[in-house]
Amino acid sequence: MLLAIDMALVIEKLVLIVIVVMASLVIAMYTTFAERKVAAVLQDRRGPNRAGPFGILQPLADGLKLFFKEEIIPNFSSKALFILGPSLAMLTAIMTGAVIPWGDKVHFFNRDISLQIADVNMGILYVFAVVSMGVYGIMIGGWASNNKYSLMGALRAASQIISYELAMGISLIALLMVTGTLSLKEMVVAQQQGLWNIAYQPLGFLIFLICAFAECNRTPFDLAEAENELVGGYHVEYSSMKLGFYLFAEYVNMFISSVVMATLFFGGFDIPFLNEANYDQNWMALFGVLMLMAKVVGFIFLFMWVRWTIPRFRYDQLMNLGWKVLIPLALFNMLLTGALVLLKHNGWHF
Amino acid sequence: MGITQILFWGLSVLAIFAAIMVVASKSPVHSILSLIVVFFAISGHYILLNAQFLAIVNIIVYAGAIMVLFLFVVMLMNLNAGSEPQKHRLLQFAGLISGGCLFLVIISAISETPQAASNVMIGTGNSGLIKNLGMVLFKDYVIPFEISSILFLSAMIGAVMIGKKN
Numbered sequence: 001m002l003l004a005i006d007m008a009l010v011i012e013k014l015v016l017i018v019i020v021v022m023a024s025l026v027i028a029m030y031t032t033f034a035e036r037k038v039a040a041v042l043q044d045r046r047g048p049n050r051a052g053p054f055g056i057l058q059p060l061a062d063g064l065k066l067f068f069k070e071e072i073i074p075n076f077s078s079k080a081l082f083i084l085g086p087s088l089a090m091l092t093a094i095m096t097g098a099v100i101p102w103g104d105k106v107h108f109f110n111r112d113i114s115l116q117i118a119d120v121n122m123g124i125l126y127v128f129a130v131v132s133m134g135v136y137g138i139m140i141g142g143w144a145s146n147n148k149y150s151l152m153g154a155l156r157a158a159s160q161i162i163s164y165e166l167a168m169g170i171s172l173i174a175l176l177m178v179t180g181t182l183s184l185k186e187m188v189v190a191q192q193q194g195l196w197n198i199a200y201q202p203l204g205f206l207i208f209l210i211c212a213f214a215e216c217n218r219t220p221f222d223l224a225e226a227e228n229e230l231v232g233g234y235h236v237e238y239s240s241m242k243l244g245f246y247l248f249a250e251y252v253n254m255f256i257s258s259v260v261m262a263t264l265f266f267g268g269f270d271i272p273f274l275n276e277a278n279y280d281q282n283w284m285a286l287f288g289v290l291m292l293m294a295k296v297v298g299f300i301f302l303f304m305w306v307r308w309t310i311p312r313f314r315y316d317q318l319m320n321l322g323w324k325v326l327i328p329l330a331l332f333n334m335l336l337t338g339a340l341v342l343l344k345h346n347g348w349h350f
Numbered sequence: 351m352g353i354t355q356i357l358f359w360g361l362s363v364l365a366i367f368a369a370i371m372v373v374a375s376k377s378p379v380h381s382i383l384s385l386i387v388v389f390f391a392i393s394g395h396y397i398l399l400n401a402q403f404l405a406i407v408n409i410i411v412y413a414g415a416i417m418v419l420f421l422f423v424v425m426l427m428n429l430n431a432g433s434e435p436q437k438h439r440l441l442q443f444a445g446l447i448s449g450g451c452l453f454l455v456i457i458s459a460i461s462e463t464p465q466a467a468s469n470v471m472i473g474t475g476n477s478g479l480i481k482n483l484g485m486v487l488f489k490d491y492v493i494p495f496e497i498s499s500i501l502f503l504s505a506m507i508g509a510v511m512i513g514k515k516n
Contacts, residue, residue: 132414
């Protein structure tokens with residue numbers, strides 16, 4: 001045999017990858033539906049209720065509509081880049097799922113199968129690298145459209161994402177000082193045994209949350225697509241499913257960043273007040289996945305709640321918040337955490 | 351041929367092809383995108399050498415931050431193939447010769463190194479893992495590390511000062 005590869009491992013990982021990608025897409029699909037329903041509740045309306053019972057088939061109808069719309073590629077745009085833009089946006093949105101520990105180990109077919117595609121020891125840095133790649137989809141799409149509104153939207157989005165990445169990174173450094181590991185799995189295991197990280201890093205979590213809103217281009221930071229100034233932002237020229245990909249990538253991003261926040265600060269698949277080791281492994285893994293999803297749903301609701309409550313920032317306010325408030329706060333948080341970690345290391349003696 | 355060797359050849363071909371595309375493509379935006387592909391291929395090589403921290407930092411810093419700035423500049427200046435001044439034939443010829451000389455020097459230097467005969471330790475070394483790297487950086491090389499960070503800080507402040515003047 002040419003390649004000595006453990007076939008069972010390959011099949012196991014392939015199945016996991018397919019499940020994770022499909023799950024992210026389906027959950028993102030129903031997040032669009034949930035967003036419309038939440039908006040309806042907050043604005044005292046009924047929301048979509050025509051397709052299927054309670055409008056449950058609405059996302060399918062939306063998807064079908066996008067697929068059957070006419071596809072328009074502007075005459076002067078660079079065609080390859082125009083197609084590359086939404087593809088990259090979608091790709092980077094989905095790629096993060098690879099290092100997330102979705103659940104504990106399950107035992108099937110005499111094998112211990114970890115519900116994590118890759119437990120790399122750089123886990124959180126990998127997430128960070130993929131996030132920093134996310135800006136390309138928007139920039140390339142905005143530039144290839146050959147439209148000044150698109151370009152301005154793309155530039156706004158890019159500078160916003162770069163600015164908020166800094167504060168996000170510094171707040172992560174403080175978290176890493178506490179956990180002492182970069183692997184997401186080890187972080188979750190440590191949180192299972194002790195307190196959740198939110199107890200040690202409340203300020204860090206707040207900074208991370210605000211930055212996550214900015215990274216996902218969600219209100220109140222959705223200046224990239226401020227429709228009253230830029231028509232529609234970086235995707236003005238897009239139509240049909242390419243537009244669908246951009247809109248959809250935003251929801252996948254929202255889902256993934258909710259998962260990351262739940263994993264980093266809220267114990268991941270940990271079920272609170274329960275010692276998982278006392279019960280059946282497979283059932284506990286299943287409940288762990290469900291617990292993670294419950295936390296994620298909470299975060300997604302928060303995303304929507306904020307969107308339909310808080311108005312959009314002005315651009316200078318956005319930059320001031322990022323550079324003059326969040327980065328100093330994150331630096332302060334990092335110094336404080338470092339000092340406390342050092343003190344604890346020395347047995348609380350100066 | 352193991353899986354690492356196949357990956358090595360794939361990544362090398364990708365890196366060289368993309369590097370040629372950086373130079374050859376007419377549009378500056380395409381050049382930058384090719385350069386990003388080069389960085390990704392090189393990061394793949396780092397991972398093969400078990401230097402995961404270097405790989406990820408290469409992507410975050412170069413592909414994720416510096417290239418975005420490049421892209422910014424090119425998009426705002428709207429450089430096109432037509433507007434770029436055509437260089438003199440003699441200059442192109444001189445560039446070809448000097449570049450070729452550099453290539454020769456590098457090739458001969460690499461072939462003379464004592465390690466060239468032995469194989470690279472693929473996937474076995476662990477000096478590239480973040481724990482060992484951090485230990486070395488903050489125990490043996492603290493002062494050079496701090497000095498270089500002060501250098502970065504002063505460069506940043508200098509950039510802000512220059513920006514404020516205008």
